[in-house]
Amino acid sequence: MFQNLNQDEPIFPIRAAAQLLKISVHTLRMYEREGLIIPFKKESSHRLYSQTDLKRIECIRRAINEMKISINGIKTMYSLIPCWEIMGCSEENRKNCKSYNEHSKPCWGYAHEKNVCEEKKCRDCEVYKKHSQCGEIKELIKSISR
Amino acid sequence: MFQNLNQDEPIFPIRAAAQLLKISVHTLRMYEREGLIIPFKKESSHRLYSQTDLKRIECIRRAINEMKISINGIKTMYSLIPCWEIMGCSEENRKNCKSYNEHSKPCWGYAHEKNVCEEKKCRDCEVYKKHSQCGEIKELIKSISR
DNA sequence: AGAAGTTGATATTTATAGATATCAACAATA
DNA sequence: TATTGTTGATATCTATAAATATCAACTTCT
Numbered sequence: 452m453f454q455n456l457n458q459d460e461p462i463f464p465i466r467a468a469a470q471l472l473k474i475s476v477h478t479l480r481m482y483e484r485e486g487l488i489i490p491f492k493k494e495s496s497h498r499l500y501s502q503t504d505l506k507r508i509e510c511i512r513r514a515i516n517e518m519k520i521s522i523n524g525i526k527t528m529y530s531l532i533p534c535w536e537i538m539g540c541s542e543e544n545r546k547n548c549k550s551y552n553e554h555s556k557p558c559w560g561y562a563h564e565k566n567v568c569e570e571k572k573c574r575d576c577e578v579y580k581k582h583s584q585c586g587e588i589k590e591l592i593k594s595i596s597r
Numbered sequence: 598m599f600q601n602l603n604q605d606e607p608i609f610p611i612r613a614a615a616q617l618l619k620i621s622v623h624t625l626r627m628y629e630r631e632g633l634i635i636p637f638k639k640e641s642s643h644r645l646y647s648q649t650d651l652k653r654i655e656c657i658r659r660a661i662n663e664m665k666i667s668i669n670g671i672k673t674m675y676s677l678i679p680c681w682e683i684m685g686c687s688e689e690n691r692k693n694c695k696s697y698n699e700h701s702k703p704c705w706g707y708a709h710e711k712n713v714c715e716e717k718k719c720r721d722c723e724v725y726k727k728h729s730q731c732g733e734i735k736e737l738i739k740s741i742s743r
Numbered sequence: 744a745g746a747a748g749t750t751g752a753t754a755t756t757t758a759t760a761g762a763t764a765t766c767a768a769c770a771a772t773a
Numbered sequence: 774t775a776t777t778g779t780t781g782a783t784a785t786c787t788a789t790a791a792a793t794a795t796c797a798a799c800t801t802c803t
Contacts, residue, residue: 528670
């Protein structure tokens with residue numbers, strides 16, 4: 452089912468997404484409020500979820516329910532993602548970047564002012580898209596050191 | 598009090614350490630079982646804690662109780678420490694190292710066989726000693742990428 | 744027009760992590 | 774020798790994270 456659709460196409464309204472994931476819509480909004488996910492929003496502010504979004508959320512649920520990592524733990528882990536390397540931030544950028552200088556939530560949880568992220572939408576950013584699991588984050592850390 | 602003592606000298610038996618930290622001895626043993634701390638042990642297998650150990654434990658308690666990061670979250674964070682960079686592990690070392698290839702607990706939680714860690718005591722290792730807080734881990738990740 | 748969405752506040756349920764305690768058999772300490 | 778420590782198992786308490794639900798006023802979809 453759905454194989455022939457573009458995996459990144461945001462097509463599921465919140466209720467449908469919740470049903471597919473077997474959780475409540477409240478939980479989905481909670482994850483969003485905590486900064487774990489960024490669903491697509493049309494002009495109307497209605498949320499839409501893609502297949503990729505659902506996979507990401509399943510991964511987050513495994514972290515919480517099976518690996519027993521708390522939501523704040525996940526946020527802190529996300530804050531360790533070396534986004535500055537992926538984005539190629541200048542020294543000046545780094546100096547002004549809260550994400551670079553703090554470690555309580557993911558970079559996509561900050562309002563990006565006056566830096567390379569200012570123009571970009573976090574939902575479409577490689578940093579957000581490629582690093583939802585701890586394994587991926589560790590691989591990234593490995594890769595930047597060689 | 599205690600200022601004139603060597604901060605790294607293991608002098609407090611478990612009960613004294615627990616009293617200073619205002620927690621139970623069970624909690625101290627639990628942190629050890631979870632791999633968060635490595636108290637000094639004399640031949641007799643009695644634990645002794647240094648001032649530095651106490652500071653480390655206070656830091657861990659802040660992470661759990663104030664930052665609301667679960668113990669499994671802390672373990673996962675520790676697993677992201679690029680120990681292979683600090684220790685200068687060879688490609689061969691890395692290939693055989695569980696710590697390098699997994700991400701569920703800190704490197705000092707593994708039995709080190711056939712690698713550069715084999716001879717060393719983790720308690721005395723820079724990786725263990727210098728990186729008990731998320732801020733320190735993030736600084737380390739920053740430093741290996743330049 | 745009716746269904747489904749929005750934000751925001753508030754409240755409740757449930758599962759369990761974190762912490763504490765107890766008992767046993769034994770070893771080391773001072 | 775009395776105290777304090779060890780491991781291991783087991784049991785309980787408590788605080789709270791995670792999840793769910795409800796209500797209100799409003800907006801957007803089909």
